[in-house]
Amino acid sequence: xxxxxxxxxxxxxxxxxxxxxxxxxxxxxxxxxxxxxxxxxxxxxxxxxxxxxxxxxxxxxxxxxxxxxxxxxxxxxxxxxxxxxxxxxxxxxxxxxxxxxxxxxxxx
Ligand SMILES: [Zn+2]
Numbered sequence: 001x002x003x004x005x006x007x008x009x010x011x012x013x014x015x016x017x018x019x020x021x022x023x024x025x026x027x028x029x030x031x032x033x034x035x036x037x038x039x040x041x042x043x044x045x046x047x048x049x050x051x052x053x054x055x056x057x058x059x060x061x062x063x064x065x066x067x068x069x070x071x072x073x074x075x076x077x078x079x080x081x082x083x084x085x086x087x088x089x090x091x092x093x094x095x096x097x098x099x100x101x102x103x104x105x106x107x108x
Contacts, residue, residue, distance in 0.1 A: 028089055031094050032089075039096050043095075047059065047069065055096070055098040065098070068098075070098050074098060075096040075102070076098075076102040077094050078096070079094070
């Protein structure tokens with residue numbers, strides 16, 4: 001209940017009783033692993049085809065990382081529309097960034 005990452009408090013009981021799998025019931029701030037993996041695969045495929053980095057921020061740069069393909073564990077999920085602006089933690093609103101870029105964007 002005290003978890004600030006949970007927006008929908010009314011969904012908590014249903015979530016817990018349901019075995020804590022339906023994260024959409026509580027509208028969590030963090031992306032689940034399945035969503036991250038799906039976003040990662042989508043971005044990486046596209047990036048490899050284009051010959052650019054799978055971190056969109058690196059890809060738009062001009063240094064050595066502009067063509068770097070990061071591994072999943074080297075990336076973090078970011079909200080395209082910020083969580084604080086009502087952005088959901090779903091695949092549509094998920095963008096994978098390399099860890100340094102995700103950190104530099106801060107906790108939006
Ligand atoms: Zn990057």
